[in-house]
Amino acid sequence: MLTYLMEEEEHGKTSAAKILxxxxxxxxxxxxxxxxxxxxxKAMLEGNLTDVVEMDAASNNSVEDIRSIREEVNFLPTLAKYRVYIIDEVHMLSTGAFNALLKTLEEPPEHVKFILATTEPQKLPATILSRCQRFDFKKISNENIVKRLKIICENSNIEISEDALKLIATLSEGAMRDSISILERCVQDSSGKIEEEKIRELVGIPKIENIHKIVESIINKNANDALMVINNLIEEGKDLNNLLWEIIKYLRDILLFKTTNKLEIYNEEEIEKIKQLSEKTTQEALLKLIYNLSELENNMKWSSQKTIMFQAGIIKNTIEIQNDNLEQRVEKLEKQIQSGNIVYTKKEIKQGKEEKTIKREEPKVEMRVPKEVIQTKPGEYANYWNEVINKLKTSGKIVLYTNLLNTKAKPDNDVLQVEFKNKITAFAKTVLSKPDSISEIENLVKSVSGKDFRIKYVENVVHDTIKAQEQNINNLDIPINIIED
Ligand SMILES: [Zn+2]
Structure with missing residues (x-):
């Protein structure tokens, strides 16, 4: 009964492909x-038409699988007008298979059509995407999945609680077919009314909860907790590339929520969690994380040590978030020192009482900070550079913006040297060196500084300033807390 309904109820990408x-x-x-x-x-509905070939790329993802298609396409269809290849979960194809497929897509015979179905179009090579006509399917809302499941349960005499239905909807992430297979599994494995607990026992906790925990730990600068969840998932056999992509997607959604204050695909509880995370972090930090992790995703593709690379990447980014905060603190401290007004708070922890912060105004505090560190050779770095970077953001040049974050610029005659803290990554180099990018930046520099500059990128310049400041804070040996203004 349930299996029959499954065919009926499924209206996702695969069904749409068959209808097409x-x-x-x-x-x-x-x-x-x-x-x-x-x-x-009729023949197609009965699955008897050999001219329509369905292929699941999850299990047939090798070059040979695609090569066999390449040989077949030369034959005319037997009955139908077109030979149709439906490749489901096409993102699972290997790189070699994609290249083989591309050759066929470049010059397809008249009588052949390809329908590529995927939940993760971002994983397809641009060369494939550019040859496709694309249709995006919306996820089905949890509410509608629950409604559908209710009808199925009523028709099949399945007793199930409302919370259990909601959990199944969350677990299925907007895919009706997945929700029904979860329900099927619960029916097989339990007698009597299906409760939420039972589902958690059988299917595990929703993916989204794990992703939330990892991202929360990164934002809270707790690498240990993040790794714990990650290691559990690795033990369960979770695919690392998928996991990383889910983390990036979640970060993007937090960023989206931060800027637009709304998100469509999540339920209320999830949105509340995302809201809390978004309040704990900044747009810049999120952009940087997304950028760093996307780069990690890229590097992992070619690595034979995916797990170690992944774990190291998470630790590195958790630490970088910490450094960012430190950097902000140092900047504030610098400003306050320059303005000559130091306000510091002294923490007093009384036993049995809550931590208490006493604010005290001090007339002026002599600080043992070497001069050359505070005044980063004034006049040498262009003070308008940050404005240029921010203008990139406001004008929607997000890729340029993220790649230029944390750079400094030094004018040298008619050249503006853009200094990177570390080595420029291969990706950044490609993006920043495009003629379009360079003229975009040069134009912005002109509009802000009023001067014509040629842009030059300089890498590997070590800035000891932050480290020196860090040292200085330690040397001050008074407890300093920057007061948020
Ligand atoms: Zn017909």
Whole structure:
């Protein structure tokens, strides 16, 4: 009963692909829809039409699998007008398989159509994407999944609690078919009413909860907690590239929420969690994390030590978030020192009482900070550079913006040397060296500084300033707390 309904209820990408395959081959299409009655439609509905080939890239992802298609496409279809290849979960193809597929996509015979279905289009090579006509399917809302599941349960006499239905909807992440297979599994494995607890026992906790925990730990600068969740998932056999992508997607959604204050695909509880995280961090930190992790994702593709690279990457980014905060603190401290007004708070922890902060105004505090460190050779770095970077952000040049974050610029005659803290990554080099990018930056520099400069990138310049400041804070040996203004 349930299996039958599953076919009926599923209206995702794969079903749409099949409908499309019928529509282009149907002998009597009505307004572009298949008639479902003609010889061809019937054969297809019964799964008897050899001209339509369904392939699951999750299990047939090798170069050989695609090569066999390449040989087949030269033959004319037997019955239908077009030979149709439906490749499901196409993002799972290997790099070699993609290249083989590309050759066929470049010059497909007249009588062949490809329908590529995927939940993760971002994983497809641009060369493939550019040859496709793309249709995006919206996720089904949790509410609608619950409604559907209720009907199925009523028809099949399955007793299930409302909370259990909600959990299944969350677990299925907007895919009706997944929700039904979870329900099927619960029905098989339990007798009596299905409760939320039972599902957690059988299927595990929702993916989103794990992702939330990892991201929360990174933002809270707790690398240990993040690694604990990650290691558990690795033990469960979770694919690392997928996990990393889910983390990046979640960070992007937090950023989206921070800027637009709304998110569509999450339920209320999830949005509340995202809201809390978004309040704990800044747009810049999120952008930087997304950028760093995307780069990690790229590097991991070519690495034979994926796990170690992944773990190291998470630790590195957790530490970098800490440094960012430190950097902000140092900047504030610097400003306050320069303005001559130091306000510091002294923490007093009384036993049995809550931590208490007493604010005290001090007339002026002599600080043992070497001069050359505070005044980073004034006049040498262009003070308008930050404005240029911010203008990139406001004008939507986010990629340029993230790649230039934390750089400094020094004018040298008609050249503006843009200094990077470390080595420029290969990706950044490609992006920043594009003629378009350079003229974009040069124009902005002109509009802000009023002067014509040629941009030059300088890498590997070590700035000891931050480290020196850090040392100085330690040398001050008075407890300093920057007061938020
Ligand atoms: Zn038909």
């Amino acid at each position: 395959a019928r529509a282009i081959n149907c002998l009597n299409p009505k307004d572009g829809e298949p008639c479902n009655e003609c010889e061809i439609c």
